[in-house]
Amino acid sequence: xIASHEDKETAMSHTARTPPLSAALEAFTDTHQxxxxxxxxxxxxxxxxxxxxxxxxxxxxxxxxxxxxDGEAAGDDxxxxxxxxxxxxxxxxxxxxxxxxxxxxxxxxxxxxIEGKDGEEAAPAADENVQDGDMEKGTxxxxxDETKAIxxxxxxxxxxxxxxxxxxxxxxxxxxxxxxxxxxxxxEGNKKTIFANLPEICKRMKRSEEHVTxxxxxxxxxxxSTDGARRLVIKGRFQQKQIENVLRTYIIEYxxxxxxRSPNTELSKGENRLYFITCNSCGSRRSVQAIKTGFSxxxxxxRKMKTG
Amino acid sequence: MSIENLKTYDPFAEADxxxxxxxxxQEYIHIRIQQRNGRKTLTTVQGIPSKFDHKKILxxxxxxxxxxxxxxxxxxxxxxxxxxxxxxxxxxxIKEFLTNKDEGLGLDDKTIKVHGF
Ligand SMILES: [Zn+2]
Numbered sequence: 001x002i003a004s005h006e007d008k009e010t011a012m013s014h015t016a017r018t019p020p021l022s023a024a025l026e027a028f029t030d031t032h033q034x035x036x037x038x039x040x041x042x043x044x045x046x047x048x049x050x051x052x053x054x055x056x057x058x059x060x061x062x063x064x065x066x067x068x069x070d071g072e073a074a075g076d077d078x079x080x081x082x083x084x085x086x087x088x089x090x091x092x093x094x095x096x097x098x099x100x101x102x103x104x105x106x107x108x109x110x111x112x113x114i115e116g117k118d119g120e121e122a123a124p125a126a127d128e129n130v131q132d133g134d135m136e137k138g139t140x141x142x143x144x145d146e147t148k149a150i151x152x153x154x155x156x157x158x159x160x161x162x163x164x165x166x167x168x169x170x171x172x173x174x175x176x177x178x179x180x181x182x183x184x185x186x187x188e189g190n191k192k193t194i195f196a197n198l199p200e201i202c203k204r205m206k207r208s209e210e211h212v213t214x215x216x217x218x219x220x221x222x223x224x225s226t227d228g229a230r231r232l233v234i235k236g237r238f239q240q241k242q243i244e245n246v247l248r249t250y251i252i253e254y255x256x257x258x259x260x261r262s263p264n265t266e267l268s269k270g271e272n273r274l275y276f277i278t279c280n281s282c283g284s285r286r287s288v289q290a291i292k293t294g295f296s297x298x299x300x301x302x303r304k305m306k307t308g
Numbered sequence: 309m310s311i312e313n314l315k316t317y318d319p320f321a322e323a324d325x326x327x328x329x330x331x332x333x334q335e336y337i338h339i340r341i342q343q344r345n346g347r348k349t350l351t352t353v354q355g356i357p358s359k360f361d362h363k364k365i366l367x368x369x370x371x372x373x374x375x376x377x378x379x380x381x382x383x384x385x386x387x388x389x390x391x392x393x394x395x396x397x398x399x400x401x402i403k404e405f406l407t408n409k410d411e412g413l414g415l416d417d418k419t420i421k422v423h424g425f
Contacts, residue, residue, distance in 0.1 A: 191345075218423070219423050219424055219425070220341075220343075220424060221340050221341055221342035221343070221352075221423070221424065222342065222343060235343075236343035237343065238425065239425075242425030243425070245425050246425055294338050294354055294423075295338070295354045295380070295385050295391045296352070297350050297352055297391075297393055
C-alpha cells in the first residue's frame with residue numbers, strides 16, 4: 001500500500017526531470033527524492049517495534065491516517081478510468097514526446113556534458129554549458145541569426161548579467177537598504193499595547209493605515225482601535241520585537257516587488273475585488289491575497305455571554 | 309512540464325499568483341496564536357486535511373505537548389472547518405508534528421502557514 005503511494009511520488013519526480021527543466025529546477029526534484037527516501041524510512045519505522053507508550057499511540061493514529069490515505073491512492077491506481085489515470089496518460093505522452101527513457105536521457109546528458117554538443121534531442125538542455133562564455137561575444141546560442149530557442153534559465157542569467165552590468169544600482173538595491181523606522185510600542189494599562197508611529201510607518205511603506213492595521217490584527221489574533229492621536233491601540237500585550245516581526249512579514253507579502261525586490265510599489269484594488277501590487281521600479285504587477293482573519297477563537301466571549 | 313508544476317511546488321508561484329492555478333492546489337494549514345488574559349495564549353490550527361482523524365491528532369498532540377486542547381467543530385468555527393485549539397504557544401511544536409514524516413503527519417512544509425509574532 002505504502003509502496004504504491006511511493007511509486008506515485010517517484011513517478012512524479014522522474015517526469016520532473018525531463019529536459020526542459022534545468023539546473024535550478026533540479027533542486028526541487030532533489031527534494032522530492034528526499035521525500036521518497038524519508039517516506040521509505042517512515043515505512044521502515046512502521047515495522048520497528050516501539051517501546052514507548054507515546055510512540056505506540058502515535059503509530060496507531062498514524063496507521064489509521066495512512067490507511068485512509070492509501071485507500072485513496074489505491075483507488076486511484078486501480079481505477080484507470082479515474083481523473084488521475086487521465087493525468088498519468090498525459091504525463092506519459094509528454095514524456096514520450098521528449099525522451100524515451102529517463103535513464104537513457106541521464107546517460108545521454110552525461111555523455112553530452114563530456115563530449116559537448118552531439119545529439120539533437122537533448123541539445124537544448126545541454127546548451128547551458130555552451131552558452132556561458134559565449135554570451136558576450138554573441139556566439140553559439142546567442143548568435144544573432146540563431147534560430148534555436150533559448151532556455152529560460154540562460155535567458156534569466158543573461159538578464160541578471162546585463163542588469164548588473166548596465167544598472168548595478170538596480171541590481172544591488174534590495175531589501176537591505178530599505179529601512180522603516182522601528183515601531184514604537186507603549187503599554188497602556190495591563191492589557192493593551194499602543195503602537196505609536198503607525199502613520200509614519202504606513203507613509204514610509206505607502207500603504208493605508210487600514211490595510212496595515214487589518215494585517216496586524218489578523219496576524220496577532222486580536223483587535224483594537226485608533227486613538228485621538230492616530231495611534232493604534234492593540235488589545236493584548238505585545239513587545240516591539242513582535243510587532244516588528246509582523247511588519248516584516250507584511251513588507252514581504254504586501255510591499256516588496258517579488259520580481260525586483262524593490263519596496264517602491266503601490267497597492268491598488270483591481271478588478272473583481274482583487275488587490276494588486278504594481279512595482280514602480282520594474283512595472284511588474286502581481287495579485288496579493290486579501291487579508292484573512294481566518295478562524296479566531298472566542299477569547300473572552302464567554303464572559304460577555306455571562307454578563308449579557 | 310506545466311502539469312507537473314501544478315502538482316509540485318511551483319517556483320514561480322508568487323509571480324504567477326493571478327493565474328489562480330497555485331491557489332487551487334494549495335490549501336494552506338494556518339497555525340495562529342491568540343493572546344488570552346495575562347501571559348496565556350491559545351494556538352489554533354485550521355485546515356488540517358479531513359482525511360486525518362482530528363480527534364486522534366488532538367489526543368496524541370495533547371500528550372506530547374503536555375497541554376490541553378479542544379476541537380472546534382465546523383459549525384462552531386462558522387464554516388472554517390474543524391479547528392484544533394491548543395493551550396499555550398504550541399505553534400512550532402505543532403508545525404514540527406505536522407511535517408514530521410516519522411512521528412507526525414508528514415505534511416508538506418509549504419502548505420503550512422504560521423501566523424503571529
Ligand atoms: Zn519590481
